[in-house]
Amino acid sequence: MTEDSTTEPADGDEHGSDLGRPRRRAGQPASPDEELTAETEAPATRSSSSGQPEDRPESSLDRRSPFVTGMTAAAGVAVTYGVVELIITARQVLILIGLAFFLAMSLEPTVSWLVRHRLPRWTAVLSVVVLALGVVAGFLAAAIPILITQARQFAVQMPGYLQSLQDPRSTLGQLNAQFAVQQRVQQWLSGQGANLAQGLLGAGQLVLGVISGLVVVAVLVVYFLAAMPRILQALYRLVPAQRRPHAIQIGDEIVFQTGGYLLGNVLTSLIAGTVTFVWLVIFGVPFPLLLAVLVALLDLVPVLGTITFSVIVSLVSLTVSVPVGLATVGFLIAYRVVEDYLLVPKIMRNIVQVPAIVTIVAVLLGGALLGVIGALIAIPTAAVIQLLLRELVLPRLDRA
Structure with missing residues (x-):
């Protein structure tokens, strides 16, 4: 082959850096395109030969520019808005999940006590669930027939009550003459008559919704109880290893306070219902069992429940006589004082220590x-917040 047909190897051919480039003949002047290509590849060639990369060009996107800052802020606002909308849309389900987890935490001390006495976890959970369902089923089996009987008696006595409203000598008649109760009820019925069917349908849907919600909560409680050790372990893993023992101590205290509050609240509610039932039977107030069950249920809700059942029981007692009604009001006030300052401190001593003003504010906000x-979970939530402030926030502030 002649010398003209050979090509001059460029610098770096032996390293394969010129592979894929068209070669020019020896002595042939370089074209403008080849000169531009050589100038472009020169930095890369020097970098590969020296082993040191050339300085990288600065990014054309300045993160501190107003445009990038504005876009980042807009994206943050959009994500926050989406999360808030998601929470609002799923708030009913989230409330049921939160209630189920609260009840599971409340029953966890009992399950843990059974586990410490050499029972398997699933046996302990099954025992607690069966016991709770047995208590509820036994209560309903004993109360429903009597409630149905008293409801029938109320329906039978309803005409007599309506007649007493028109008798100015009776207590109901005097109340009717002073406040125009019958006239107001008739006006309300005439104005709302077209919506009664929709109201009944809405009430039926409400009852079905409550029943389905209770079923969902019961199922979730069982699952939460069965998986409670793994759930707590997963939560503790989120805490750094050095602080994990303190976090475990705080978590155990939270579970203890929550469980103690619920069990103590149930016990005080049973006492309130029993004492009220005895009082109503002694003074001949109608529907004593129905009212006692209502008192026991509403007493589970602090402050608001007490006010509600006090008003209802007092109004029903007025149907007997004014002295009986006033005596019932005095009895309810006296029992409230005894429960707040004697029963609750005795039952919940060293379990949930929340100041009275914090209790009222927490219940109102809840x-x-x-x-x-x-309102039901307000007091244990306030106790948890108080515990976290005492164990985490206040020590840091004292060291600052």
């Missing part, structure tokens, strides 16, 4: 945010 469920 009731305003989540209704009855919020």
